[in-house]
Amino acid sequence: MSEGARHPAPDTIAGLTQGLEGWFEVQEPGVVWVRYKSDLSRDALLRQLQVKRAITILQFDPPSADQACVWLEGRLKAFLAPGSEFPVVAVVFPVRLQGTVEIFLAAFRSLNLRREDLLLLPLIQLWVISDSVSAMAELESPDLVSWFKLRFWLNEIPALGALSPLNVEDESTRAQIRLAPLAAREQALADGLRQVDAARASSDRDGEAFLPDLAMSLNNLATMQSAVGRREEALGTAEEAVKIRRELARRNEEAFLPDLATSLGAMSQVYAAGEDWPAAHRCLAEAVPALLPVFEALPPAYAQLMLQLTRAYLQACEAAQISPNADWLARIVAKLPQQPEEP
Amino acid sequence: METLESPSPFKVLRPAITLPEIARTVEPYPLERKEELEAFYTDGVQQLQGKTRLEVLRFALEDAINDRRCYKAFLIGHPGVGKSTELARLTAHFSADLHPLQINLMRELNPGTLRFYDILLLLLIRLVEEASSPTIIGFRENHLDQLLGRVKAHLSTKWKKHLESSGVDWSLALELPLLAKIKGGLRQGRSIEQGSEEYEVSFVAELVDLTNDLLQACQQMLLKNKQRQWILIVEDMEKLGLSPDLIRTLFIGLRPSLQALNINIIFTIPVWLHFSEDATVILPSSFASCLIPDIAVYQKDHQVDSVALQALTELVEKRVDPSLLEDGAIQKCILASGGNLRDLFILLRGSMYAARSAKNHRISSENVAAAALSLRNEYRQRLGTTGSTATEVPLQEKIDRLVKIYERKDSKAEIPDPALYSLLRNRFVLQYNGTAWMGLHPLAVDLLIEFKELPIDAPGGSGI
Numbered sequence: 064m065s066e067g068a069r070h071p072a073p074d075t076i077a078g079l080t081q082g083l084e085g086w087f088e089v090q091e092p093g094v095v096w097v098r099y100k101s102d103l104s105r106d107a108l109l110r111q112l113q114v115k116r117a118i119t120i121l122q123f124d125p126p127s128a129d130q131a132c133v134w135l136e137g138r139l140k141a142f143l144a145p146g147s148e149f150p151v152v153a154v155v156f157p158v159r160l161q162g163t164v165e166i167f168l169a170a171f172r173s174l175n176l177r178r179e180d181l182l183l184l185p186l187i188q189l190w191v192i193s194d195s196v197s198a199m200a201e202l203e204s205p206d207l208v209s210w211f212k213l214r215f216w217l218n219e220i221p222a223l224g225a226l227s228p229l230n231v232e233d234e235s236t237r238a239q240i241r242l243a244p245l246a247a248r249e250q251a252l253a254d255g256l257r258q259v260d261a262a263r264a265s266s267d268r269d270g271e272a273f274l275p276d277l278a279m280s281l282n283n284l285a286t287m288q289s290a291v292g293r294r295e296e297a298l299g300t301a302e303e304a305v306k307i308r309r310e311l312a313r314r315n316e317e318a319f320l321p322d323l324a325t326s327l328g329a330m331s332q333v334y335a336a337g338e339d340w341p342a343a344h345r346c347l348a349e350a351v352p353a354l355l356p357v358f359e360a361l362p363p364a365y366a367q368l369m370l371q372l373t374r375a376y377l378q379a380c381e382a383a384q385i386s387p388n389a390d391w392l393a394r395i396v397a398k399l400p401q402q403p404e405e406p
Numbered sequence: 407m408e409t410l411e412s413p414s415p416f417k418v419l420r421p422a423i424t425l426p427e428i429a430r431t432v433e434p435y436p437l438e439r440k441e442e443l444e445a446f447y448t449d450g451v452q453q454l455q456g457k458t459r460l461e462v463l464r465f466a467l468e469d470a471i472n473d474r475r476c477y478k479a480f481l482i483g484h485p486g487v488g489k490s491t492e493l494a495r496l497t498a499h500f501s502a503d504l505h506p507l508q509i510n511l512m513r514e515l516n517p518g519t520l521r522f523y524d525i526l527l528l529l530l531i532r533l534v535e536e537a538s539s540p541t542i543i544g545f546r547e548n549h550l551d552q553l554l555g556r557v558k559a560h561l562s563t564k565w566k567k568h569l570e571s572s573g574v575d576w577s578l579a580l581e582l583p584l585l586a587k588i589k590g591g592l593r594q595g596r597s598i599e600q601g602s603e604e605y606e607v608s609f610v611a612e613l614v615d616l617t618n619d620l621l622q623a624c625q626q627m628l629l630k631n632k633q634r635q636w637i638l639i640v641e642d643m644e645k646l647g648l649s650p651d652l653i654r655t656l657f658i659g660l661r662p663s664l665q666a667l668n669i670n671i672i673f674t675i676p677v678w679l680h681f682s683e684d685a686t687v688i689l690p691s692s693f694a695s696c697l698i699p700d701i702a703v704y705q706k707d708h709q710v711d712s713v714a715l716q717a718l719t720e721l722v723e724k725r726v727d728p729s730l731l732e733d734g735a736i737q738k739c740i741l742a743s744g745g746n747l748r749d750l751f752i753l754l755r756g757s758m759y760a761a762r763s764a765k766n767h768r769i770s771s772e773n774v775a776a777a778a779l780s781l782r783n784e785y786r787q788r789l790g791t792t793g794s795t796a797t798e799v800p801l802q803e804k805i806d807r808l809v810k811i812y813e814r815k816d817s818k819a820e821i822p823d824p825a826l827y828s829l830l831r832n833r834f835v836l837q838y839n840g841t842a843w844m845g846l847h848p849l850a851v852d853l854l855i856e857f858k859e860l861p862i863d864a865p866g867g868s869g870i
Contacts, residue, residue: 070764073776082763091429129518172647176517183415198787202832205485206645209748210434213759216783 101292128169132177340382436490450717483698486748522659701745708866
């Protein structure tokens with residue numbers, strides 16, 4: 064075995080798994096703070112840790128931010144068990160609580176107020192949080208964070224999955240993602256965030272004329288977030304894009320139904336990356352019929368998009384074990400050119 | 407100090423002799439119990455941390471005890487400088503003369519729904535508890551029963567609505583079961599009802615009068631039987647994470663009562679409140695103030711302060727047997743911590759973890775470097791803006807301010823404003839004793855070098 068294999072980098076899934084397994088042996092109750100870059104890596108880490116030890120995973124989902132401490136204390140106490148070993152509970156924090164950062168931060172203030180009760184429980188707690196919000200939580204509640212036993216980074220990003228061009232709506236961004244090493248993908252993500260901020264500012268300032276731009280920027284950002292493994296953030300972003308485009312399509316079907324179908328397709332890819340096939344299927348089962356009327360009216364213009372959506376739809380149907388809609392498929396086949404050009 | 411009911415969070419009260427034991431001795435908790443202080447406290451740090459100011463507080467308290475008058479002070483210090491530990495030492499020092507009535511806001515009240523009169527109510531309840539305990543007062547006297555009857559009548563009429571959420575049964579005597587129920591209710595806290603107050607100003611005035619009457623009666627008994635006086639210690643106000651507006655409102659409500667109470671008081675408050683422009687309006691003028699500064703590991707000219715290094719080495723060696731660290735590793739930890747005890751403990755635990763992961767039996771300089779890089783990454787993340795509020799200080803403004811404080815060419819750089827408060831609160835800037843100067847955390851210096859705001863050989867960094 065090589066030296067590198069014996070001592071993997073401490074911020075990788077393998078390194079952190081090895082280190083945390085060693086830490087569990089110390090049998091020291093308290094909170095270990097794990098900040099991750101990718102929720103796919105987070106899930107992989109938790110799966111690895113569960114191989115050798117029973118670890119309960121608790122999604123942090125209090126009914127209200129004010130009661131977050133009481134809620135978490137109650138849930139954690141349910142895992143207390145007499146015995147020689149402290150139980151291990153992984154508390155997984157969402158990127159946003161009830162959709163907003165403000166509520167998320169209010170929940171952390173609440174946790175700080177009962178930190179003694181929470182942190183001194185006879186449990187080993189892994190508090191697992193995205194690095195995109197960890198700094199905010201640390202700034203909000205420095206006293207809480209100072210009581211954590213250990214603090215880690217999980218910087219590993221999973222290998223880039225197959226990115227469908229349907230997710231990204233301008234060629235330069237598409238090329239950026241295809242060719243990029245990890246650091247450059249993060250840079251692309253930062254650029255994507257800036258574009259969304261700029262589009263949002265234009266939309267706030269100048270009204271609805273900029274909503275299509277905002278939706279496109281959000282769609283691109285969702286794909287980039289997914290590419291760096293930030294699936295939960297990607298879903299939030301994709302949902303916002305879909306919401307805007309659904310409203311635009313309601314007002315003007317002909318102009319915006321293809322955009323809505325594109326955004327639904329992008330959202331389905333984020334679900335597919337997390338192997339949530341029923342959710343991916345739901346998105347595509349809305350996207351395909353949404354595109355059908357405009358595709359039937361103008362097949363050459365929408366053939367490529369329809370082909371990609373249909374392939375994704377069939378894949379999702381198979382994985383989710385759901386029968387595809389035969390009527391849609393028949394209508395699509397009837398209008399497809401004989402030899403559609405591959406993207 | 408001895409009255410703390412909860413068990414000590416420290417499981418080992420001697421220096422760690424194995425790597426895993428470091429997790430048990432290098433805990434982030436304050437030293438509050440006698441055995442904890444005996445095991446881990448070092449006087450060298452006390453001398454660095456503004457001995458003169460703490461001595462002033464001690465002397466003032468001594469004079470007040472001798473003159474039988476009340477002494478009231480605010481204790482101030484940034485997170486992690488050791489306020490709770492110093493308070494525990496102070497009460498231990500005066501244990502023959504003073505009986506502490508310690509109120510820990512985080513433990514005993516619900517900070518989420520805290521109103522100023524909750525603090526006063528808790529004080530009264532705690533006083534009744536103490537008065538009911540012959541082991542504390544000495545013995546119970548008849549005239550106290552009449553006073554306790556007044557207390558019960560007051561609570562059950564004027565504060566009935568506020569206290570009733572806990573299901574208090576007012577038919578019970580004002581003894582432990584009822585007191586426990588009331589305290590439980592205060593800790594649980596009612597949700598704040600917007601737009602409607604639950605009390606009248608006269609209720610608070612009556613509450614303070616009643617508390618003073620009880621204090622006086624108890625004081626006489628305590629003096630007569632134990633030759634001691636009361637001291638009220640209120641802790642954790644600065645740790646609650648309450649908004650500045652809420653803290654201002656609390657103190658505006660508390661101010662007349664704090665002035666009117668006939669008892670020695672030490673109250674910990676957030677640093678910003680003491681230095682804010684309306685502090686003279688919000689805080690009672692009769693209170694003295696005592697600041698516990700940070701520990702400087704570098705002098706003003708960015709050279710290592712060997713006295714501080716020695717004092718902090720002693721502190722580490724009280725918790726970790728030096729044989730567990732390779733030569734130079736302790737010093738590296740200390741310099742990277744910037745003298746901030748919380749960071750020092752984080753680095754020691756992180757280094758221990760790195761050593762264990764590498765299957766080392768001792769902590770090497772490389773293990774310290776790994777822990778310091780992780781902590782530096784945290785500082786880098788915290789320097790940014792969160793985007794959660796419109797009033798956040800922009801990144802470049804913070805960086806420019808850090809450079810100015812480092813270079814010491816602009817004396818205005820140390821004048822408080824939102825940028826400086828943000829940097830102080832997040833420990834990029836540390837506040838030192840002596841001529842009350844400010845300096846940068848060594849990891850902040852590292853970041854300025856990384857951002858090319860300082861030359862690569864600029865002194866004062868972590869050296870990692």
